[in-house]
Amino acid sequence: MVRNVAGVVADLDPEDVHLLSGVEQGMRFSEWVDRERLPDFADMPAEEVDYRLDRCERRELVERRTIQYEGFTLTDRGYDVLALHTFAERDTVEGVGAPLGVGKESDVLEVSSYRPLALKFHREGYTEFRQVDRERDYTSDHNHVSWLYTARKAAEREYEVLRALYPDVSVPQPIDQNRHAVVMAKLDGVELAQATLEPDQAAGVLDLILREAAVTYEAGYVHADLSEYNVFVAEEGVTVFDWPQAVPTDHDNAHELLVRDVSNAASYFTRKFPGEVDDVDAERVARAIEDGTFESVRTA
Ligand SMILES: Nc1ncnc2c1ncn2[C@@H]1O[C@H](COP(=O)(O)OP(=O)(O)OP(=O)(O)O)[C@@H](O)[C@H]1O
Numbered sequence: 001m002v003r004n005v006a007g008v009v010a011d012l013d014p015e016d017v018h019l020l021s022g023v024e025q026g027m028r029f030s031e032w033v034d035r036e037r038l039p040d041f042a043d044m045p046a047e048e049v050d051y052r053l054d055r056c057e058r059r060e061l062v063e064r065r066t067i068q069y070e071g072f073t074l075t076d077r078g079y080d081v082l083a084l085h086t087f088a089e090r091d092t093v094e095g096v097g098a099p100l101g102v103g104k105e106s107d108v109l110e111v112s113s114y115r116p117l118a119l120k121f122h123r124e125g126y127t128e129f130r131q132v133d134r135e136r137d138y139t140s141d142h143n144h145v146s147w148l149y150t151a152r153k154a155a156e157r158e159y160e161v162l163r164a165l166y167p168d169v170s171v172p173q174p175i176d177q178n179r180h181a182v183v184m185a186k187l188d189g190v191e192l193a194q195a196t197l198e199p200d201q202a203a204g205v206l207d208l209i210l211r212e213a214a215v216t217y218e219a220g221y222v223h224a225d226l227s228e229y230n231v232f233v234a235e236e237g238v239t240v241f242d243w244p245q246a247v248p249t250d251h252d253n254a255h256e257l258l259v260r261d262v263s264n265a266a267s268y269f270t271r272k273f274p275g276e277v278d279d280v281d282a283e284r285v286a287r288a289i290e291d292g293t294f295e296s297v298r299t300a
């Protein structure tokens, strides 16, 4: 679900953002931060903490739970606000626009800057956190892995891979990263799954995609989630996006993942354009990519 965080950020005082960072600090130690410790974490008098918590709770930026103690935690929206605030301070983002897509584990929004960009908020770990047994002992989670950590790691990973691949591989240009968020170029075109291709274009588009897989491999990575949902098609060609799960080519499963990528990409075309695209021997194509001899599915 995409919510409009832009209005929320504009409506906040600097002290509200300061309190949110205090809650974030506390969440390094426990998912639910003891209210008593917030004046320390936020470096704010207790009365100010109370006032700010109230404002942030009303805006659904923090959530309160009283079990063994009164605890507060950031909501996904609260964490979004912190990242967005940082991007605004760095002049990466000026305004927030319409949703571009909702993935299984992300929200992607259009943002404005000197040109239209896309902002991807990673949500890995958040859904599981929401489902955690409400009765568990909240005082004993010293070694917890917070969803903040999981989502931030995914964003860092995606940004790192985009930086390694751009511009040799056709990927969205990486612009900035903070916390669980990545800012990148906004893609023109449509997802392959929604693209209306002429049957005689099918084999050519599949070739373009596999060529990107080959250049990606040369650059040291395997996408590991290649499908018709993670490729954009436009007049100018194809762009491969959604990279947090990519693995380096020396990863133990790199070969199997490459075979699966090739097989997923090819099977979309053989299903949709039977007659036009011959069955692809994914194992053989993957070997050709690994050897640096991939030219075309028609020759592989
Ligand atoms: N740079 C971009 N420009 C335009 N739209 C984008 C961009 N990045 C992502 N999108 C849109 O947002 C959707 C979700 O993005 P992405 O696939 O990266 O997220 P995800 O949560 O990892 O997806 P999945 O459901 O595959 O796990 C995409 O399907 C696409 O429509």
Ligand SMILES: [Mg+2]
Pocket: 103, 229, 230, 242
């Ligand atoms: Mg995706």
